[in-house]
Amino acid sequence: MKAVHFGAGNIGRGFIGYLLYKSNYEITFVDIFDKVVEDINKYKKYTVITLSTSSNKEEVENVKAVNLKDSAYLEKEVLEADLITTSLGLNNLKSTGELLREFLKKRSKVSKKALDIIACENALFATDVLKRAILDKTDEKFQEYLEKYVGFPNCAVDRIVPNVDIEKELPIDVAVEDFYEWDIEKNKIKVNNNIKGAEYVEKLDPYLERKLFLLNGAHATIAYLGYLKKYKFIHEAIKDEEIKKVIVGFHKEAVQALSIKHKIDINILKEYSNKLLKRFENKYLKDDVTRVGRDPVRKLSSNDRLVTPLKLCYNLKIDFNDILYGIAAGYLFDYKNDGKAQEIQKIIKNDGTSKAISNISQIREGEYLNSMIVNKYKELKS
Template identity: 90%
Template sequence: MKAVHFGAGNIGRGFIGYLLYKSGYDITFVDIFGKVVDDINKYKKYTVITLNTSQNKEGVENVRAVNLKDSDSLEKEVLQADLITTSLGLNNLKSTGELLRGFLKKRSEVSKKPLDIIACENALFATDVLKKVIFDGADKKFQEYLEKYAGFPNCAVDRIVPNVNIEKELPIDVAVEDFYEWDIEKNKIKINNNIKGAEYVEKLDPYLERKLFLLNGAHATIAYLGYLKNYKFIHEAIKNEYIKKVIVGFHKEAVQALSIKHKIDINILKEYSNKLLKRFENKYLKDDVTRVGRDPIRKLSSNDRLITPLKLCCDLKIDFKDILCGVAAGYLFNYKDDEKAQEIQKIIENDGISKAISNISQIKEGEYLNNMIMNKYEELKRQL
């Protein structure tokens, strides 16, 4: 089986590529950074280093890479692929979908071999986003081909891959945490139904939101509060009494909301919550708060990790004071080297916090939640 993975970064190599290799796939990475592509083709292997109380090393071998700009080589890879996956960021799915559309059109003319396309991004229903881009530019005959021969399952992915400073034998070796989870929509798969380490589920929504709220939302909150309190690493910030209290409260609020919405046993969610709190405390990851908090425009958007649980709790009339704290802290994240953080600060400086909330989180000025975020923002700002 041949897999083509777009995005040869830490997640691509340390998570998706790692599991595909263990499942027996012949892997070709696609990336725009020439150095990464050259290194993969030079060494044809790398080591995945698991960080916990001790280091565990596993090799990934017989890999190769293609530059995103090398259209001829990339076309050949897509024509032969059984599986196409991505981990390159939600913002890059549009351009990737447009690129794939042309290659898949060519494939439709020469092959009836089925394949699956899975966007492994930190976002809700990312594969649907990629599929829409591909279908929007396709004629009816091509759309019919895609419906028949191409599977587009959504998935939920979870593995922390920090830019930790450890000794590596090769520049493309990658360090990861020991925990991982890859949940894939079972009913949309065409042929790739035996990826080791992946769980195939009937209904993905609960898994997506559980991960988005309890991992991504709480993780971002630790990062923003940790930054405000001058911590460097996540594992240091979570030990702060105030931050720990907020995160435990964040989880309690989100767990209640998820249990009601998806009819999940609350004890199962609490067990997942406890695992996450231990993961946040893993000092071997040395996960920088500025890495976790980066791109607050995306993290504070209306359908992402902080605003979605906030709105759900509000709708269900569940207390949301600790989730609210995470949102407000996000608007105070003014890290100078983060371009997106500086964009938010410029809006606040020129137009005020209420306008920023309206622009970034799509909660209109004067609305209840806009006022609540604004008040919490001012409260946190006074505490600094």
């Protein structure tokens, strides 16, 4: 089986590529950065280093890479692939879909081999976003080909892969936490139904929102509050009594909402919550708060990890005070080396906090939730 993975960063190598290698796939990474591509083709292997109380190292071998700009080579790989995956950020899926569209049109004329395309991103239903980009401005015949031969399962991915400073034998070695989870929509798979370490599920929505709220939302909240209190790492920030109290409260609010919406046993969600709290405390990860908090424009958007659980709690008439802390702290995240953070600060300076919330989180000025976020913002700022 052949896999093409777009995005040769830490998640691509340390999580998706790692599991595909263990499942006996031939892996070709696709990336825009020349140095990464050159190093992968030079060494043809890398080591995945698990960061926990007992260090563990596993080699991923026989890998290769192609530069995104090398369209002829990339086309050949796509035409032969059994699986295409991505980990390159939600904002890059549209352009990736436009690129894949042309390759898949050629594939439709020369091959009837089944293929699955899975976007492994920190977002809800990312594969659907990629699929829409591929389908855009296409004819009925091509759409029929995709329907018959190409699977587009959504998935939920979960593994912390920090930019930790550790000794590496090769520049492309990658450090990861010991926990991972990859949940894939079972009923949309065409052929790749035996990836080791992946779980194939009938209904993905609960897994996506559980991960987005309890991991990503709480993680971002730790980062933003930790930044305000001048902590460097996540494991330091979560040990702060005030921050931990907020995170426990965030989880309590989100757990209650998820349990009601998806009819999940609340004890199962509490168990997942407890595991996450321990993961946040993993000092071996040395996960920088500015890395976790980066790009607050995306993290504070209307359908992402903080505003989505806020709206759900509001609609279900559940308390959301601690979720508000995460959002308000996000608007106070003014890290100078984060261009997106500076975009928000510019709006706040020129037009006010309420306007920034309206623009970024799509909660209009004058609405109740907008006012609540502004009040919490003022509380944290003072």
